[in-house]
Amino acid sequence: MVEKKTIKLDDVAKLAGVSKTTVSRVLNNRGYLSDKTIKKVHDAMDELNYRPNVIARQLFKQKTNLVALVFPTVDNPFFAELEAELEKRFDQLGYRVLMGNSQNNPAKEQDYLKLLLNHQVDGLIVGSHNQGISEYQKTTRPIVSIERFVGKQIPVVSSDNYQGGLLAVQRLLNDGCKHIIHTNYPINLVSPNELRQQAYEDLMNKHHRKPITYSVSFDVSDEEKERVFRKMFQEHPEVDGIFADNDTNASLIIRVGKEFNRHVPDDLKVVGYDGANITRTLSPELTTIQQPIPEMATKAVELLLQLINGKTDVKSVTLPVRMINSTTA
Amino acid sequence: MVEKKTIKLDDVAKLAGVSKTTVSRVLNNRGYLSDKTIKKVHDAMDELNYRPNVIARQLFKQKTNLVALVFPTVDNPFFAELEAELEKRFDQLGYRVLMGNSQNNPAKEQDYLKLLLNHQVDGLIVGSHNQGISEYQKTTRPIVSIERFVGKQIPVVSSDNYQGGLLAVQRLLNDGCKHIIHTNYPINLVSPNELRQQAYEDLMNKHHRKPITYSVSFDVSDEEKERVFRKMFQEHPEVDGIFADNDTNASLIIRVGKEFNRHVPDDLKVVGYDGANITRTLSPELTTIQQPIPEMATKAVELLLQLINGKTDVKSVTLPVRMINSTTA
């Protein structure tokens, strides 16, 4: 096997006819350097196709310029857009991004945290839906959470879930719905998501209607989810409006509704939640509450950088949502 | 500011009352060790919440257990599923995954390659749609490509694009379409995608029909794409069947068709391409050619690992596609 030796700083120095120190100075733009020397060094680097070993530098500097994203999965319109936006911003700031798809499995999330922390990441953005992960308490590494409460000291970026809930339910009420049902994650997952349900219940109570919520786990198959929705239509044939906790579920509900001969928006009105890119493209007919994903990404990156730079009083933020009016409600 | 000192191997050794060597032996499971010592060391590590500095180990071992994924963006049903599947497999094998969203911008792709290679990744999986990136020729690092020709020495995992093209067009012909149009990326992007177009043209010619292809760039906005499709309906009002190069475009075409009063599947039949998870959930009505994304991920990971382990004759593979019959054709 042809063993191709890695080029190191020393090799560049030799070829350029300068000292190791000088090459390092060129690389880091330190000290006094003549243009001539800089050129010589660059030429040598090009000729050898030299790539500085970032690992060695990381070890010395105690900084990796690596951040990790821990979310349930990237195979979901909301997380895909969010992670893409986060990555774009981190890239501009010189950070590389490690992916951590926890599959919404607490053990996996715990493992990921350990592994990613071992990789000496400079910070983490997390948005998994698990609880009680002790790793979060043990570390002092900078962490920002998105749409999820993780711990007292960890700032959260979320959209205005309560307002989103109000907008959605009010829209259904305005459209004349009498029997509105809400779907949401199981509530034991402490997330700002809960506030959507709170808004739903508050508004329903205000209008003297009985709030009914169906729980649907995030991490089960579409078939499983459809089963829940079928049960919903069977148990509540009177339903004429649904406030779904995300657009995927809204889409599944509309499909299941058809099985029960409910046609949107005549016999049934549906409002979704998230309003991600992909959903807007593939299901433009869906009326939904749009989370400001790009802004959330911007804010999360901003907060994480503050933490990385040693700021201590980093505060959680809530960003406004907006309604996208379309034809399903 | 409270400076929290990082715990190192030496600290663990001191607390456990053993030597640095022994701790390292416990960590790496090397040499002779008594159960008693192992326990002592583990206890000390737990007490101190010690995390071995992976960077230091990487530097010595010349192995990072890091791989990078370079794709246009993760905010797309096909790439989201593909990257999720890749990440899942790499995770199981002990590799962490770096995200590189090139935005389909050659300069950005080149930058990413440099950066990721600097990070000493053990390998890369690439699927961007750019050409002529010199970085690919310069490096000897293991690379596997997905659905894209990169260079002679770089193995490609692709699905059977020619067969996919045949299936799609044959379906439209069987449904009685007389005027079938194909949409695809600009052909100067050398990708196996081309074979879909080839199949389309071969089949059209065989049936003595004139093949017509509209080019749509991957990286433009939905609005831009819709403009192209509007032009298509204007220039070819006779069109009654469309073979789209991906499901997103199929979805946009159906929407634009409505503007021209073309209703699917009565006045117009559409077959898409990709059949990713998210698309199946959000647009189940779409008839499409499904790429075997999980299998492609499995194969790509397998090939990359062979390269990482020094195998030299790693061959490209093509995997079968299947048709998903639904209501748009």
Place this chain on the structure above:
DNA sequence: TAACTTGTGACTACCGGTTACCATAAAGGT
């Protein structure tokens, strides 16, 4: 002419592990 500024080299400690080598010692086998 003394005092800086600029430009470069040589040397070394350091980042935090890994591992080879050698030494030592107790336990077990023959």
Place this chain on the structure above:
DNA sequence: ACCTTTATGGTAACCGGTAGTCACAAGTTA
């Protein structure tokens, strides 16, 4: 009683850069 296996310690080189210190030379300025 001798040899081997098991178990542990100490030391040092090494991975590939970074950066501080000191030295020295040439050019510039007061």
